[in-house]
Amino acid sequence: MNATLFVCTTCRAGQPVVDGQPVAGARLFTALTQAPPPPGLAIAPVECLSACNNGCAVALSAPGCWSYVYGRLGLNDVPDILAGAAAYAATPDGLVPWRERPQIFRKQSLARLPPQER
Amino acid sequence: MNATLFVCTTCRAGQPVVDGQPVAGARLFTALTQAPPPPGLAIAPVECLSACNNGCAVALSAPGCWSYVYGRLGLNDVPDILAGAAAYAATPDGLVPWRERPQIFRKQSLARLPPQER
Numbered sequence: 166m167n168a169t170l171f172v173c174t175t176c177r178a179g180q181p182v183v184d185g186q187p188v189a190g191a192r193l194f195t196a197l198t199q200a201p202p203p204p205g206l207a208i209a210p211v212e213c214l215s216a217c218n219n220g221c222a223v224a225l226s227a228p229g230c231w232s233y234v235y236g237r238l239g240l241n242d243v244p245d246i247l248a249g250a251a252a253y254a255a256t257p258d259g260l261v262p263w264r265e266r267p268q269i270f271r272k273q274s275l276a277r278l279p280p281q282e283r
Numbered sequence: 284m285n286a287t288l289f290v291c292t293t294c295r296a297g298q299p300v301v302d303g304q305p306v307a308g309a310r311l312f313t314a315l316t317q318a319p320p321p322p323g324l325a326i327a328p329v330e331c332l333s334a335c336n337n338g339c340a341v342a343l344s345a346p347g348c349w350s351y352v353y354g355r356l357g358l359n360d361v362p363d364i365l366a367g368a369a370a371y372a373a374t375p376d377g378l379v380p381w382r383e384r385p386q387i388f389r390k391q392s393l394a395r396l397p398p399q400e401r
Contacts, residue, residue, distance in 0.1 A: 171396070171397055209397075211397055213395075214394055214395055214396070215351070215392040215393075215394055215395040216392075216393065216394045216395075219393075222394065224394070224396050224397075226396055226397070226399055227399070228399050232350070232396050232399075233333070234352070234393075234394040234396065236394075274333040274334075275333075275334065275337075275352075275393050275394050276332055276333055276334045276340065276342070276352040276354075276393050276394045277331075277332055277333040277334075278289070278332070278342050278344055278350050278352065278396060279287075279289055279327075279329055279342075279344070281344055281345070281346050281350075281399055
């Protein structure tokens, strides 16, 4: 399916802004896009996922599928985020079996949303 | 537009389950559906919005629009939830001007998601 991993690039993750340095969310986006994305997945920046108390945050979404938002993420989580996003992109409905989700997705879910009907 | 207010009906909101009594999320759903919904809004139950640490939770979603998830809600918030959902349903894109959002929507956002592209 055509899934998108949205990365909040304005997130400061509770850290002070340093002149000339990208904020934590921008650094996470850069790290996630260093390698080609998994099959069926696009990685897109977004200005604010409104999860500011739980940054850095990312969201997984795809047409007709459940969407998920995860928080309290950092650079060390990049491999797990990409693995979890790849598993998501390989499903028909967004529902990855619980045991196949990386631990950060099992423990750091902020919310999920039902598919949008049209 | 055709907006949906999803209400997590399995949420315990951190309270113990009492035999024979509906959980907090189910009580919130019942309270929200006591009156006819605002124009353009459907109110639907959903099993778990995966916002368990911040229940009760609701989500606002509509085709082609930004989606929002709000948490830490209770029965006292029913009028504000309905007012905020009505304002959301009246927009073309899900983006209600900040000052026109009820305080619970300004202060208790758990996450938002960009529109799903098809």
